[in-house]
Amino acid sequence: VSMINNKKTQDLSPKEFISLLTSESPILTLHQAIIVKEEGQCPESDSIHAFRKEKSTLSFQLVMVREECLEAEEENEIKPTESSWESDDMKEKDLVMVSMTETNVAVDITIYFYRSNILEDLSRGSPVVLNFTGSTNFLKCTRVNQEVGLTVESYEKEKLKDICKDDPVTWPFVFYMKTRRDNTRLFESAQNKGWFIRTEKPQVSVWVGNPTIRTQERFLY
Numbered sequence: 001v002s003m004i005n006n007k008k009t010q011d012l013s014p015k016e017f018i019s020l021l022t023s024e025s026p027i028l029t030l031h032q033a034i035i036v037k038e039e040g041q042c043p044e045s046d047s048i049h050a051f052r053k054e055k056s057t058l059s060f061q062l063v064m065v066r067e068e069c070l071e072a073e074e075e076n077e078i079k080p081t082e083s084s085w086e087s088d089d090m091k092e093k094d095l096v097m098v099s100m101t102e103t104n105v106a107v108d109i110t111i112y113f114y115r116s117n118i119l120e121d122l123s124r125g126s127p128v129v130l131n132f133t134g135s136t137n138f139l140k141c142t143r144v145n146q147e148v149g150l151t152v153e154s155y156e157k158e159k160l161k162d163i164c165k166d167d168p169v170t171w172p173f174v175f176y177m178k179t180r181r182d183n184t185r186l187f188e189s190a191q192n193k194g195w196f197i198r199t200e201k202p203q204v205s206v207w208v209g210n211p212t213i214r215t216q217e218r219f220l221y
Helices: 012-023 067-074 119-124
Strands: 049-059 099-103 107-114 126-132 137-142 148-154 162-164 173-181 183-187 195-198 202-204 213-220
Touching: 067 195, 099 148, 119 173
Parallel strands: none
Antiparallel strands: 049 107, 049 162, 099 213, 107 126, 126 137, 126 173, 137 148, 173 183, 183 195, 202 213
16 A cells, blocks of 8 residues: 555554554555566466376378368368368479378377466467377477478477467467367467368277277378
């Protein structure tokens, strides 16, 4: 309390201070301390902090998917073919797309969950970082010459415990996770809004007389 009834508290004796403070409806002026942040320190309102992890087996295409393609698929306007996921720039180039079907694929991913103080991004989903289990390799969404791509990069886990939105090195490791109605997951790039990793549900065939379950999955390199 810096002032009581427009009188500076530093000029009051203890008796006067108590008298004014206990008077009927005193007018208090409060002083708010100014916190000086160290140079280079990330504001709390622009940061996320890791608090738990979860191991999961994910099947996903190794390309980034545009938001409009996902919306069109949900409305049954287009079918999820390879060309649906390519950007206009990619279509203009000669690409070799290798398709693998009837292949048993298991990608063990450790999902690191973060608490977020970034209010404007709360509706985008849960902020996560995707790590290849047992390694220091992480999925990262980057943009080079206006082309968005999904890459794998080795990085120190300790440096990803706290991530600042303004950090051009660590922020591309962040994705916003949502679960769809069919229980598949979408991971939207934090750095490149509107671009997603789309997981797929495996096609499972149970063979009569054999307890083995064979999984058929399809993905793109």
